[in-house]
Amino acid sequence: KAGVTQTPRYLIKTRGQQVTLSCSPISGHRSVSWYQQTPGQGLQFLFEYFSETQRNKGNFPGRFSGRQFSNSRSEMNVSTLELGDSALYLCASSSGQGAMAGYTFGSGTRLTVV
């Protein structure tokens, strides 16, 4: 079956702009989680969506938002971009059912803010 698809792979934006990233999970997976990965901080949890509802949220400012559609595809949006938002943004798909449900990650979107 197809894996987790993230688009675009690479993105360059300037400070103050906004950006929207997309994630299509594995077919049948209803949970989509987003992570920010930087060399200094590692993988930091942003939020999780399940059946179109935000189920969990990490400690990021309100500039970071997301949503999930009825087909389980998810988007995340970052407004008023800052240089520190430069990172690899990873989407992880899961069945979301129970503690055994592991993640399958997409290849990520590398965002560079200049």
Add this chain to the structure above:
Amino acid sequence: GQNIDQPTEMTATEGAIVQINCTYQTSGFNGLFWYQQHAGEAPTFLSYNVLDGLEEKGRFSSFLSRSKGYSYLLLKELQMKDSASYLCAVRDAGRGSYIPTFGRGTSLIVHP
């Protein structure tokens, strides 16, 4: 919050065995994952431990001791392609969520 500690970097020789340690603190342990991430690529699932003991999967094994808050990933017969970052991630039911928290990863360099 949770503390997850793993060494920043390790080096080993091709054909050798390496053990990557991970220590953690939780208020309600609910499972530990190991992921492998090659540079520029997505993390891929290696193992999951929720009970004490050793889980073996080919050249890779993962061990868990819940009482000690300790896990390790054991890689045998190292190959050059094993050069990657290894991420330890822990679920804490005490936080009211099953979302795993990741350590910063251990960069493993395998040399000939």
